[in-house]
Amino acid sequence: MNKIKNNYEVGQKLEIQIEKIVFGGEGLGRIAGFTVFVPMSVPGDKLEVEIISVKKSYARGLITRIIEPSKDRIEDLSKISFEDFDGCDFGMLKYEKQLEYKDKMLEEVLTKIAEIDLKKVKIGKIIGSDEKINYRNKTAEPFFKKDGIIHTGFYSRKSHNVFSAKESLLKSEIAKIIIDKFLQKVNSFAGTKKEFKVFNEVNNTGFLKQIMVRNNEKNEVMIVIVVNKNSQYNQLSKVLEEMYDENDCIKSIYISVKTEQNNVILGKNIHLFGSQYLEEEMEGLKFKIYPNSFFQINKKQALKLYDVAINFLNEENKNTDKIYEKTVIDAFSGTGTIAMMLSKNIKKVIGIENVESSTLAAKLTSYENSIQNVEFVNGKVEKELPKILKREDVGAIVFDPPRRGIEESALKSVIQNKIEKIVYISCNPATFARDVKILAENGYVLRKVTPVDMFPQTPHIETVTLLSKLDVDKHIDVEIKLDELDLTSAESKATYAQIKEYILEKFNLKVSTLYIAQIKKKCGIVLREHYNKSKKEKQVIPQCTPEKEEAIKDALRHFKMI
Numbered sequence: 001m002n003k004i005k006n007n008y009e010v011g012q013k014l015e016i017q018i019e020k021i022v023f024g025g026e027g028l029g030r031i032a033g034f035t036v037f038v039p040m041s042v043p044g045d046k047l048e049v050e051i052i053s054v055k056k057s058y059a060r061g062l063i064t065r066i067i068e069p070s071k072d073r074i075e076d077l078s079k080i081s082f083e084d085f086d087g088c089d090f091g092m093l094k095y096e097k098q099l100e101y102k103d104k105m106l107e108e109v110l111t112k113i114a115e116i117d118l119k120k121v122k123i124g125k126i127i128g129s130d131e132k133i134n135y136r137n138k139t140a141e142p143f144f145k146k147d148g149i150i151h152t153g154f155y156s157r158k159s160h161n162v163f164s165a166k167e168s169l170l171k172s173e174i175a176k177i178i179i180d181k182f183l184q185k186v187n188s189f190a191g192t193k194k195e196f197k198v199f200n201e202v203n204n205t206g207f208l209k210q211i212m213v214r215n216n217e218k219n220e221v222m223i224v225i226v227v228n229k230n231s232q233y234n235q236l237s238k239v240l241e242e243m244y245d246e247n248d249c250i251k252s253i254y255i256s257v258k259t260e261q262n263n264v265i266l267g268k269n270i271h272l273f274g275s276q277y278l279e280e281e282m283e284g285l286k287f288k289i290y291p292n293s294f295f296q297i298n299k300k301q302a303l304k305l306y307d308v309a310i311n312f313l314n315e316e317n318k319n320t321d322k323i324y325e326k327t328v329i330d331a332f333s334g335t336g337t338i339a340m341m342l343s344k345n346i347k348k349v350i351g352i353e354n355v356e357s358s359t360l361a362a363k364l365t366s367y368e369n370s371i372q373n374v375e376f377v378n379g380k381v382e383k384e385l386p387k388i389l390k391r392e393d394v395g396a397i398v399f400d401p402p403r404r405g406i407e408e409s410a411l412k413s414v415i416q417n418k419i420e421k422i423v424y425i426s427c428n429p430a431t432f433a434r435d436v437k438i439l440a441e442n443g444y445v446l447r448k449v450t451p452v453d454m455f456p457q458t459p460h461i462e463t464v465t466l467l468s469k470l471d472v473d474k475h476i477d478v479e480i481k482l483d484e485l486d487l488t489s490a491e492s493k494a495t496y497a498q499i500k501e502y503i504l505e506k507f508n509l510k511v512s513t514l515y516i517a518q519i520k521k522k523c524g525i526v527l528r529e530h531y532n533k534s535k536k537e538k539q540v541i542p543q544c545t546p547e548k549e550e551a552i553k554d555a556l557r558h559f560k561m562i
Contacts, residue, residue, distance in 0.1 A: 008034070008054050013064060018045040021101055022506060023108070025089030025459035035508050036061050040082050040092045044070030056547040057508050072097045080169065087154060088169045088457040099126050099453060102461045106429055106451050113433035113498055116446055124450035127304050132456045135298045139171040140212040140265055141179065145198040148190050152179055152211060160201050169457045174249060175213040178221055181247070182211060185239045194235060199228045201261065207232045209258065210265060214289060216280040217299060222252040224291045226265060230257065237272060244273040251275050254291050266291055277361065285369050287335050288361040294334035298454050305452045305462060306341055309423050312448060312466040313396060314345060326395030329388060331381045331410070336362030336374070338398055343374045350392065351376045352384045382407040389417045396421040404560045405431030408438070415442045422467040430559065432463060434494060443470045494559035502558060507551045515544040519552040523562045
């Protein structure tokens with residue numbers, strides 16, 4: 001294959017036609033065979049773009065002018081931004097096209113990663129959202145200062161640089177109002193001795209880090225201000241007291257002191273004013289939401305998603321009453337929403353959740369709603385699940401994990417105990433497909449899949465799936481030893497084949513298993529012994545090029561391995 005010459009530079013402007021959308025939401029176009037990725041672009045767009053980065057085999061560019069818009073592009077551009085950040089990556093698409101692309105993305109990962117024959121699986125039509133914009137009940141934005149004035153904004157993609165954008169499609173209207181009012185308060189000190197300092201990540205100085213706003217369906221609000229140190233604590237406390245007194249919608253205020261430098265938003269939460277929690281109602285049940293509590297971002301879509309999950313279990317009950325008599329586990333249970341909804345039809349439900357405040361909230365909610373057949377356990381799923389499986393007769397497990405998916409040790413427990421049915425709720429098709437492949441290789445069959453659009457205007461998609469154990473009396477018995485699955489935690493994130501496929505699709509680069517292993521080792525990922533390695537004492541080992549190293553690291557970040 002002839003190599004394509006790369007003569008492009010950062011800052012150069014080019015005209016390009018967008019051919020397709022790749023996994024993650026960016027558009028792909030080619031100029032004389034050279035690949036250019038463009039955020040917020042649509043297949044069929046003819047664009048002027050400015051190059052922001054150039055690699056050996058591809059470049060990335062931002063839209064500076066839409067020469068000819070695609071028929072699938074929205075007409076109103078007032079609420080979207082062409083900046084390079086993880087915002088509304090599908091905000092430029094008409095909604096019906098967003099759903100179409102999400103369906104395609106799901107089918108692709110099921111066939112390419114999970115290696116599922118789609119003809120043997122009942123795949124439901126994606127469930128669209130009634131609310132397309134301003135649906136988020138939780139917003140977190142970092143502070144930054146420009147020309148002496150404090151703003152909130154977004155992080156640039158793959159960096160910690162903060163900038164302001166006109167993006168306003170996702171956060172609730174009440175969150176916009178509250179953030180604006182807070183900024184007015186803190187900026188009233190600008191130019192004085194009491195001027196608020198904004199956190200600087202480079203030298204770990206400053207005070208204000210982020211603002212988090214949570215709201216319920218009644219538009220009642222919780223404010224959490226994340227700070228670096230206690231240097232301006234008293235001054236901030238007075239500002240927040242004024243906010244509380246002046247705005248009836250504000251029901252709870254916290255300051256969260258976070259001195260550690262990591263990707264976790266909150267630190268030590270200090271309750272200042274009002275209630276310690278917000279209350280939200282779902283299906284007649286009242287849930288308490290604290291700063292750290294997990295609660296679905298889009299409540300109305302969450303109800304549809306939970307309905308699908310519960311129906312998947314109940315549909316199976318038409319053929320057998322075993323599920324009612326056995327215990328059902330809700331793994332990664334958050335504030336206990338699914339567990340308590342399941343409790344209406346199940347003899348006993350046990351929820352497992354690692355966040356202590358969420359577990360406490362779930363226990364209190366179940367008590368206040370007089371639900372007696374639900375138990376909540378605080379701890380990591382991979383540690384608590386084996387213990388529960390030893391003492392309980394478990395018939396089904398509902399998994400609703402974070403983006404990283406299910407830990408391999410938890411999957412081993414499921415396989416060892418031959419759990420009859422699994423309902424898997426996933427927010428990451430790639431890790432979901434990885435986990436399904438492991439289960440399928442160990443006697444589980446993917447029966448049903450229903451995608452739910454929980455996050456309109458973004459490429460993210462939630463899926464609800466039903467897997468069940470093969471009837472051993474009707475199938476050939478194949479012994480599969482669990483030590484064959486003995487992967488390290490990081491290796492369980494993605495296979496070498498998945499990493500290669502991702503890099504080829506995104507960067508048009510072919511990388512070897514050797515190169516991937518080199519970069520894994522460089523990033524501190526423990527590798528298993530390679531049984532086919534050369535026995536020669538003095539062997540010449542080719543080293544990964546910088547270009548391919550960067551592509552491999554991008555893939556490792558994509559699969560949450562680094």
